[in-house]
Amino acid sequence: MTDIDQTIVRLLDDPKSIFSLLTDEERGIIYQSMTCTTYKKGELIYKEGDKPAGLLSLASGKVKIFKEGVGGREQIVRMVKPGGFIGYRALFAGENYNGTSVALEDSTICLIEKESLFKVLKSNNELALSIIKKMATELGFSNTRTVSLTQKHIRGRLAESLLFLKDTYGFEEDNMTIKVYLSREDIANLSNMTTSNAIRTLSTFASENVINIDGRKIKILDLKRLERISELG
Amino acid sequence: MTDIDQTIVRLLDDPKSIFSLLTDEERGIIYQSMTCTTYKKGELIYKEGDKPAGLLSLASGKVKIFKEGVGGREQIVRMVKPGGFIGYRALFAGENYNGTSVALEDSTICLIEKESLFKVLKSNNELALSIIKKMATELGFSNTRTVSLTQKHIRGRLAESLLFLKDTYGFEEDNMTIKVYLSREDIANLSNMTTSNAIRTLSTFASENVINIDGRKIKILDLKRLERISELG
DNA sequence: ATAATTTTGTGTTTAAAAACATACAAATGT
DNA sequence: ACATTTGTATGTTTTTAAACACAAAATTAT
Numbered sequence: 001m002t003d004i005d006q007t008i009v010r011l012l013d014d015p016k017s018i019f020s021l022l023t024d025e026e027r028g029i030i031y032q033s034m035t036c037t038t039y040k041k042g043e044l045i046y047k048e049g050d051k052p053a054g055l056l057s058l059a060s061g062k063v064k065i066f067k068e069g070v071g072g073r074e075q076i077v078r079m080v081k082p083g084g085f086i087g088y089r090a091l092f093a094g095e096n097y098n099g100t101s102v103a104l105e106d107s108t109i110c111l112i113e114k115e116s117l118f119k120v121l122k123s124n125n126e127l128a129l130s131i132i133k134k135m136a137t138e139l140g141f142s143n144t145r146t147v148s149l150t151q152k153h154i155r156g157r158l159a160e161s162l163l164f165l166k167d168t169y170g171f172e173e174d175n176m177t178i179k180v181y182l183s184r185e186d187i188a189n190l191s192n193m194t195t196s197n198a199i200r201t202l203s204t205f206a207s208e209n210v211i212n213i214d215g216r217k218i219k220i221l222d223l224k225r226l227e228r229i230s231e232l233g
Numbered sequence: 234m235t236d237i238d239q240t241i242v243r244l245l246d247d248p249k250s251i252f253s254l255l256t257d258e259e260r261g262i263i264y265q266s267m268t269c270t271t272y273k274k275g276e277l278i279y280k281e282g283d284k285p286a287g288l289l290s291l292a293s294g295k296v297k298i299f300k301e302g303v304g305g306r307e308q309i310v311r312m313v314k315p316g317g318f319i320g321y322r323a324l325f326a327g328e329n330y331n332g333t334s335v336a337l338e339d340s341t342i343c344l345i346e347k348e349s350l351f352k353v354l355k356s357n358n359e360l361a362l363s364i365i366k367k368m369a370t371e372l373g374f375s376n377t378r379t380v381s382l383t384q385k386h387i388r389g390r391l392a393e394s395l396l397f398l399k400d401t402y403g404f405e406e407d408n409m410t411i412k413v414y415l416s417r418e419d420i421a422n423l424s425n426m427t428t429s430n431a432i433r434t435l436s437t438f439a440s441e442n443v444i445n446i447d448g449r450k451i452k453i454l455d456l457k458r459l460e461r462i463s464e465l466g
Numbered sequence: 467a468t469a470a471t472t473t474t475g476t477g478t479t480t481a482a483a484a485a486c487a488t489a490c491a492a493a494t495g496t
Numbered sequence: 497a498c499a500t501t502t503g504t505a506t507g508t509t510t511t512t513a514a515a516c517a518c519a520a521a522a523t524t525a526t
Contacts, residue, residue: 067376067377067380069380069381069383069384069385069466070384070385070389070465070466071466073384075379075380075383075384077376077379077380088369089369089372089373089376090369090373091369092365092366092368092369093366093369093370093372093373094366094369095369095370095373098373098376098377099376121358121362122358122362123358125355125356125358125361128358128361128362128365129354129355129361131365132325132361132364132365132368133325133326133327135325135365135368135369135372136321136322136323136324136325136326136328136368137326137328138372139322139326139368139371139372139375140322140323140326140328140331142372142375142376142379143300143310143322143331143332143375144300144331145379146308146310146375146378146379146382147300147302147308147310148302149379149382149383150302150308150382150383150425151302151303151306151308151425152302152303156303192383192384232303233302233303233304
């Protein structure tokens with residue numbers, strides 16, 4: 001069995017993934033149609049306007065999805081962790097990609113060819129229902145985020161982003177360090193603020209002993225306080 | 234046949250609705266489980282935290298769905314027109330309502346009981362796929378909106394909202410007047426700005442002959458220009 | 467190793483929009 | 497019909513965050 005085969009099998013056999021709803025036959029169809037590609041840190045996975053070839057599943061690494069706004073300013077709309085899907089929205093909407101996807105670390109991404117996916121989807125109703133549920137949850141998240149990003153002040157937005165990163169990627173073994181290492185610019189683009197303001201506000205949080213910063217390593221020292229800052233707006 | 238029966242039949246027989254995908258038997262199940270209620274203008278349909286009893290379909294009238302943000306400020310996340318669904322996101326996510334829904338005019342809303350809906354959904358795969366597509370489209374809209382509301386300046390946001398209202402509700406017979414009559418406060422809550430700024434900016438647009446205002450009646454005089462203002466941010 | 471580039475950090479200025487303060491008109495309730 | 501509430505309108509002040517400018521540190525490329 002090759003490395004790639006192992007990667008695919010690991011993805012398909014994850015009991016928490018939607019693939020656990022597949023019959024052996026369906027799993028076979030998906031397995032046959034899967035191809036994996038590796039991306040270097042910073043590499044483009046797809047860009048706005050590209051046509052989805054199928055469903056992308058992140059086997060390892062970390063990925064950001066962003067949209068370009070006024071004057072090319074980017075807003076990160078999703079952060080993907082291993083086991084997560086990339087660009088599924090455009091695929092299911094029957095549209096071209098609406099955002100751009102870039103690897104934040106070296107990543108392995110597996111493509112499930114569109115035709116095979118829809119074939120299985122048509123035969124497996126439970127799978128379709130599970131995708132409906134997943135998308136409804138994501139839509140709720142997006143709506144909540146819209147309100148946060150528009151109404152909260154800088155401190156609240158940054159605090160929320162740090163909590164979001166913690167929830168998405170978790171902590172390192174020390175139970176404090178957020179397990180993702182973003183540039184200040186990415187943190188800014190996630191939080192709807194300029195890089196200067198992200199840097200400034202992170203420094204302020206550090207001086208208040210809410211977090212500790214060491215380069216790109218961010219430790220949450222006072223989670224309760226960070227949550228309060230996020231809620232207060 | 235009662236008025237209510239007619240209302241239901243009209244909803245179910247709309248060839249553009251997802252109900253057109255149902256078999257006669259399935260349509261019967263849905264029909265049996267449907268009950269309609271009328272709401273007066275300004276009346277609450279559900280509020281954040283309520284548990285969905287089923288799928289709400291707007292037979293007639295207009296409805297807004299909003300989320301409360303920092304300091305109770307409301308952000309309108311969706312505007313519903315006849316034939317549209319209300320609160321389906323929470324139902325499909327298996328969550329309680331995340332937003333609040335209020336009738337903007339006297340409205341008739343029909344409830345499809347949850348159990349019947351899911352029974353049909355489990356048997357009709359095409360329906361499930363169509364809902365996936367609908368939600369994927371909505372999610373794309375939500376993401377785009379997030380970027381607009383956070384990055385565009387006041388003029389751009391207001392212009393976008395006016396265009397959105399026009400796209401959603403269309404024009405009156407004169408092909409100019411937007412077919413929805415909102416308070417300045419609602420326009421502000423749709424556009425992420427204060428009521429004062431909505432009033433001020435509407436006045437400016439009127440003085441520039443981009444629109445014409447007469448109370449709550451808004452005429453788009455220069456669509457191209459409005460689109461340009463929206464795009465420029 | 468060293469130059470080039472990117473990222474991080476900080477101070478200052480400027481612009482945008484919120485908050486506040488009224489005033490008046492319109493709609494609603496009694 | 498009158499009082500009360502709600503909605504619309506405008507001017508002024510204050511706050512917030514963006515824009516700009518620059519410097520130092522860290523990466524990356526050559």
